[in-house]
Amino acid sequence: DFAHLVTFYRYQRSMSQGQLAxxxxxxxxxxxxxxxxxxxxxxxxxxxxxxxxxELRGEEKLRLYDAYHALTGQYVDGEQGExxxxxxxxxxxxxxxxxxxxxxxxxxxxxxxxxNEAAIRLFETQEFLARGEQLHLLKLVFDPEKRQHxxxxxxxxxxxxxxxxxxxxxxxxxxxxxxxxxxLREYPEFRRIASSVYxxxxxxxxxxxxxxxSDLGRVTLRTATTVFSGISSYSMVSYVPxxxxxxxxxxxxxxxxxx
Numbered sequence: 033d034f035a036h037l038v039t040f041y042r043y044q045r046s047m048s049q050g051q052l053a054x055x056x057x058x059x060x061x062x063x064x065x066x067x068x069x070x071x072x073x074x075x076x077x078x079x080x081x082x083x084x085x086x087e088l089r090g091e092e093k094l095r096l097y098d099a100y101h102a103l104t105g106q107y108v109d110g111e112q113g114e115x116x117x118x119x120x121x122x123x124x125x126x127x128x129x130x131x132x133x134x135x136x137x138x139x140x141x142x143x144x145x146x147x148n149e150a151a152i153r154l155f156e157t158q159e160f161l162a163r164g165e166q167l168h169l170l171k172l173v174f175d176p177e178k179r180q181h182x183x184x185x186x187x188x189x190x191x192x193x194x195x196x197x198x199x200x201x202x203x204x205x206x207x208x209x210x211x212x213x214x215x216l217r218e219y220p221e222f223r224r225i226a227s228s229v230y231x232x233x234x235x236x237x238x239x240x241x242x243x244x245x246s247d248l249g250r251v252t253l254r255t256a257t258t259v260f261s262g263i264s265s266y267s268m269v270s271y272v273p274x275x276x277x278x279x280x281x282x283x284x285x286x287x288x289x290x291x
Contacts, residue, residue: 035100039067041096049081055085055202074100076108080231085202101184120286124266127238127258132287135270141212142169142196145266154182154271168212170196174219181246183242183250189221192231199233199264224228240274251280 038203042052050066050067053060058078059098065071070131079100083093097108108147123135125146132149158168172178173189182188216222245259252274259267273288282288 033069034065034096034103035069037096037099038063038082039249040066041088041092046088047086048205051202051205052082052085056081065186073104074171076106079108093147100215120260120266122261124268127268131270132289133256133270133282134287135268137266137268138169140265141200141206141209143167144169144172150285151271154245154248154251154283155243168216170222171219172224174216181243181245183244188241190225191235191241193222193225194229197226197229198233198235203229204289242274248281250277251281 039098042049042238047055049063050060051057056063056078059079066074079097083096101107119140128135128137128146128148128151130149132150134148134154136147136151141144147157147161152161155172157167157172160172170192173182173185173192176216179185183289200209204213215274217226237257238255240252242250242252246253252269254274256270256272257267258270273282
C-alpha cells in the first residue's frame with residue numbers, strides 16, 4: 033500500500049525519516065505518521081514532493097501514484113504530458129545562454145552544468161572546459177591555479193562551503209555526494225574550512241566578491257541566483273556588476289545593456 037511504498041523507497045535510497053522530511057519540507061512526525069498509516073489523506077502536492085525527493089522515475093513513480101489513488105481516491109495532477117516538457121537541465125541551459133550577464137547553471141550537487149561565453153571569459157575557465165572534465169564549483173575555487181584570482185579568497189571559500197553544506201544537507205545519503213565529499217577533502221584547505229564553518233542558518237540570497245582578471249583587472253561581482261519554485265535539482269547563478277568600475281567593464285563587453 034501507499035505507506036509501505038514510501039517506506040520501501042526511502043529505505044532503498046538509504047534515507048532517514050528526518051532526511052526525507054527535510055527534502056520535502058515536512059515534519060519528521062508527519063513522515064512517521066504517513067509511513068505508519070496514521071495519515072490517510074495526504075495532499076497530491078505532498079505526494080509529488082515525496083516522489084521528487086526520492087527521485088522516483090517511470091514505474092516506481094506510477095506505483096506510488098496508483099497506491100495514493102487507491103488510498104484516497106485522488107489523482108496527482110500536473111503529471112500529464114510531463115514527457116513533452118523541457119528537462120529542467122535544458123531549461124536552466126536556455127536561461128544561461130539567453131542572459132547577457134555572465135552566468136552558469138548548477139545541478140543539486142553544485143556541478144557546473146552549463147556556461148555562457150561571458151562567464152567563461154570572466155572566470156577564465158577555457159582550459160578547464162577544454163579538458164572535458166565535469167567541473168564542480170568548489171573544486172574550481174579550491175584549485176591551486178585559480179585561488180590567486182579570487183581576492184579575499186578565505187572569506188569567499190568559507191561562504192561557499194557553508195552555503196554548500198546547508199543546501200546539500202538532505203543529500204548526504206547519496207553515493208554521489210559521498211564520492212564528491214571524499215574528493216573535496218583531498219584539498220587540505222577544504223578540510224580546514226569545512227570543519228570550522230557554521231551551517232545552521234539559511235544563507236543570504238546574494239553576496240559580493242572580487243576577482244583579479246588577467247585582462248580586465250579588478251572586477252567586483254554580486255551573485256544573483258535563479259531557482260525553480262519547489263525544485264532544487266538545478267539553479268542558475270548570474271554575476272552582476274558590484275561597483276561602477278565593473279559596470280563600465282560590463283558595458284564595454286556587451287554584458288550590460290546600455291541605458
